[in-house]
Amino acid sequence: MNDNNPLQVDVCIVGAGPGGALLSYLLNRQGISTALIERQPHLHKSFRGELLNQDGEAVLSKHGLYSGVAQLGAMPLEQIQYWENGQIIHTVYPGEGESHVGIHVPQDHLLDFIVSQSQALPHNHETVLFNTVITGLLRDKTGKTVGINVRQYGVPSSIEAAIIVGADGRYSAVRKYAGLTPDIRKHGYDLLWARIPAPVGWEPAVRMASMNGQQLALFSQFGGYVQIGWNIPQGSFSKLREQPFAPFVEKLVEAFPCLAESVAAHIQTWSDFVLLSVESSYSESWTQDNVVLLGDAAHTMTPTGAFGLNAALEDADALAEIITRMASDQFQSMDLLKQLQMIRSSKVKQQLARQVEMESSFQQRYESLR
Ligand SMILES: Cc1cc2nc3c(=O)[nH]c(=O)nc-3n(C[C@H](O)[C@H](O)[C@H](O)COP(=O)(O)OP(=O)(O)OC[C@H]3O[C@@H](n4cnc5c(N)ncnc54)[C@H](O)[C@@H]3O)c2cc1C
Structure with missing residues (x-):
């Protein structure tokens, strides 16, 4: 050419x-x-974005692609859990006739x-x-x-x-x-994004917490990982990263105590988060x-x-x-x-x-x- x-x-x-x-x-x-x-x-x-919902799965299945993709590795998520103070306060299960709440591909x-x-x-x-x-x-x-x-x-x-x-x-x-x-x-928030190894015995689920009124979400991922998506007020990251890092990341562990070891090993500085400008x-x-x-x-x-x-x-x-x-x-x-x-x-x-x-x-x- x-x-x-x-x-x-x-x-x-x-x-x-x-x-x-x-x-x-x-x-x-x-x-x-x-x-x-x-x-x-x-x-x-x-x-x-790696979470396939029923619509995306249906398109892949219609064209005979889903099973091949799944054979390479995919993880159906079994529930959405809402957490507070380190405890589950509410769980959403798949709807009638559905086998998952999303598939990590x-x-x-x-x-x-x-x-x-x-x-x-x-x-x-x-x-x-x-x-x-x-x-x-x-x-x-x-x-x-x-x-x-x-x-x-x-x-x-x-x-x-x-x-x-x-x-x-x-x-x-x-x-x-x-x-x-x-x-x-613009939607009034940006997203801090990080991926860390999942703790042993971690169930495949979406986990949500509310952090100062903003959404903090964990997505189980195929291959033994947890994707963290932490909403922060739009445009606030440059100010935020002038603050000491330890108290910030402690909030993540307070919300999800089971992550303590993995967070300590893998999220040590502001640079361990990727900032995504949301629009x-x-x-x-x-x-x-x-x-x-x-x-x-x-x-x-x-x-x-x-x-x-x-x-x-x-x-x-x-x-x-x-x-x-x-x-x-x-x-x-x-x-x-x-x-x-x-x-x-x-x-x-x-x-x-x-x-x-x-x-x-x-x-x-x-x-x-x-
Ligand atoms: C943090 C985050 C999390 C998300 N999570 C989810 C989720 O869980 N589930 C979900 O359904 N969606 C999610 N999304 C949205 C999802 O990622 C996108 O909607 C999806 O990838 C769009 O697909 P696309 O094929 O239109 O474009 P893209 O996936 O953006 O692909 C565009 C391609 O074009 C290439 N390209 C760009 N410019 C040029 C150029 N000038 N010349 C040649 N090539 C070029 C890029 O390299 C890229 O490969 C998320 C998005 C973000 C930001």
Whole structure:
């Protein structure tokens, strides 16, 4: 692939996250050629949403992918526990007909499995390009978008495609190049994120505590880990880290005494936490001619309620069906791409609203459990 001899595909997908990887696989299975481009050197990225809910599980199962992902390793979580002063005060069990309250799936497992299944298809039409960053949209003399410009290992080149998909996450470059502007919403909190080994005998569950009115959550993870998500007031981390560290981390141990040993061994300084600036966004339009957005690029969610990964998988599923129909017509009408937003926007907006409601009523709900 170089400027004189650009890669030519039906669909160019920017971003090999869950949404992009699944879409590429589903199109590849239909004989539609794709280029899946990813700026990272591999699929193994840390600090991603990894809790699959019933919706995400249903999409993977529908396409025969869930059992393979689970074989690589996944952990169904059995309950949500609410804790206070080191004790469980309330437990939520799976609803009727449900066997878990969410499944921890390491994103490595999810992405590795989907991409390897795609590459192993008897007739593979997918080209995966790592270390490749989109640098702009490629236009013909009439101004029509006919592909994208990229830098692969720092070398400029281009990819020609009938459709360009922005699956490149919350800071989507495709969205910017297509002139699609999202409404961004702050939620009044940021998140401190850390992962430590789970204590021996740790049951697979989500554990919640209220820390000065803010949510402190623990998620059991496959492989014997606990993911800690600690909400702090928005923009407060720089002030917080001027304070002594020990009294801060002691609060974590007071809330969950069983973590004492693991916290002492693995969370010793402020740098052992990763700060995530929390915001959500919604693009009024998800399409611009033959450019379409999905997942976080179209609608970034906050970590609350663990909807984002699942919404990206549902988008990919819906978009694959739309593009498959378009392929049977040699991609004559790009208007069909607008159907993605028509099909998906109502559920996505409900989930965004639900997150705000869950965040604002957290303390009140907690008090009602006491
Ligand atoms: C702390 C935290 C916890 C979360 N927890 C959960 C959870 O438990 N469950 C859940 O459902 N959701 C969760 N989410 C949300 C979830 O992570 C996202 O909604 C989901 O990853 C979106 O998938 P995606 O495929 O749209 O984008 P992403 O997963 O963001 O993937 C985008 C890909 O595009 C690549 N990329 C970006 N820019 C470029 C570029 N210019 N050129 C080429 N490639 C590019 C990126 O490297 C990345 O691989 C969480 C989010 C956060 C921040």
